[in-house]
Amino acid sequence: MYQCYSVYAVCAFAAIGGGLFGFDISSMSGVLATQAYMNYFKVHGRYRQGAITGSMPGGSFFGTLASSFIADRMSRKRSIQIAAVIWIIGSIFQTAANGVAMLVFGRAVAGIGAGIASAMVPVYQAEIAPKEIRGRVVALQQWAITWGILIQYFIQYGASFVDGGPKNPHQSTMAFRLPWGVQIFPAVLLAVGMFFVPYSPRWLAGQDRWEESIRVLANLHGHGDIGHPKVLAQYREIEDAMTFEREAGGSAIKVLTQPRMFSRVVLVVSIQMWSQLGGVNVMMYYIVYMMQAAGVHDILLTASIQYILNVALTLPAILFIDTWGRRPSLLYGAFFMMTLLFANAALSAAYGIPNPRTDPSLDAVSWLIVDHPAVSRAIVACSYLFVCTFALTWGPTSWTYPSEIFPTGIRAKAVSLATASNWAWNCALAFAVPTLFEIINWKMYIVFAVFNLCAFVHVWLTVRETKGKTLEEMEEVFESGRPAWKGITSGSRLDKLQRDIAEGRVKVNLRLRPRRYEPL
Secondary structure (H helix, E strand, O other), rough: OOOOOHHHHHHHHHOOHHHHHHHHHHOOOOOOOOHHHHHOOOOOOOOHHHHHHHHHHHHHHHHHHHHHHHHHHOOHHHHHHHHHHHHHHHHHHHHHOOOOHHHHHHHHHHHHHHHHHHHHHHHHHHOOHHHHHHHHHHHHHHHHHHHHHHHHHHHHHHHOHHOOOOOOOOOOHHHHHHHHHHHHHHHHHHHHEEEEEEEEHHHHHHOHHHHHHHHHHHHHHHHOOOOOOOHHHHHHHHHHHHHHHHHHHHHHHHHOOOOHHHHHHHHHHHHHHHHHHHHHHHHHHHHHHHHHOOOOOOOHHHHHHHHHHHHHHHHHHHHHHHHHOOHHHHHHHHHHHHEEEEHHHHHHHHHHHEOOOOOOHOOOOOEOOOOOHHHHHHHHHHHHHHHHHHHHHHHHHHHHHHOOOOOOHHHHHHHHHHHHHHHHHHHHHHHHHHHHHOOOHHHHHHHHHHHHHHHHHHHHHHHOOOOOOOOHHHHHOOOOOOHHOOOOOOOOHHHHHHHHOOOOOOOOOOOOOOOOOOOO
């Protein structure tokens, strides 16, 4: 069977799994304001909508926890295919939903698939890519998420005009069934296409399939030449790391709970937590409510601009994350997101009024900006800048960092725990935000601004730079004894090893079986 070995192509294709996460995020935002959705599902209470929205990230939480067991046993590649199949099943239930119960069930099942994919796609990408572009190709996951958000939102925006538009009380259910059905097709493409990409060479090595591992490395990084110095150097690094892990012994759970590794687990769980508590998914799930509160009239069109910005501003991050590094991205991102949220809070507090409840379509919000068009535009602008800041910084980095700082034997489980944190907070916020809009209105901006301040302090104290280092060098990065804010030594051990191999100073013994030749 044909296999593609272009690192960029393989990692970009696998990132379709991230697109499922994006479809999840915007799967509700475009239908919330349609009469078809509100009348069919009788969504008039904030708790019911919170439960519907939160069911998908809730399912994703459990899918993420299960993902590592599937990936370690059946491979990263197969786990992504299983995720796609589960997503298809969930999407079918959503499209055919005849009530809230079936809709919640379908969203929860699809969430399991999205959870598995969101955890294992970055692991697969990190294990495929060379150190020079690892951040870039893992960041493709975030770009795929933004594309999924954008595509799903515009499908919903177009479908909202079915049968006279979103304000027609007799609008057909096609307004929501069409966009939920379309999200089946990228999952089908992913499930089939993953047959044509290689297994992770590090997973193969972990299964003692060394010959397959070296041949995959050669095809990925040496144009098929097993004797290429770069291939031999990576093989030697992987072999030494695997030997060290096995000599250390113990189950994956035992290794994860050891103090030196547990601190890293806490770190990546916290990074994914801050990425949610920073407030970006509130902007994605409930942008309609925020625009209503700001007094915006063409809500769906105005909201769509932020999705376009999200896609566009993620691209520079992909191109330069391996240049400017992980730590600066997180620090600058937390600072500017905090500033913009405080600005929104100040404008809302100074110019807003309690909702007089004269317009039933605005019942979801309790605080409005009325007759202040300049203030409304300023709030919209700050919201756009907030999304741009996230896209440049926390968006790609929060996926890249957890996938690269753990040894191969525990990487899948550690990343699944980090991603579970993402989905747990995602679920909690999806359920809680409608209530927060109702009870504390503009003060919600202050809550998320303070979370960004806490994230800034935490990153400053604990996040170490990892750019330019191989996955096998992370032990040196984290066990060097240097404070996180003092940076790392430049250069990579792999580069020196590659030069030594090329110049004949180091020999690498490959675990290859002699080929058998049948007699003529």
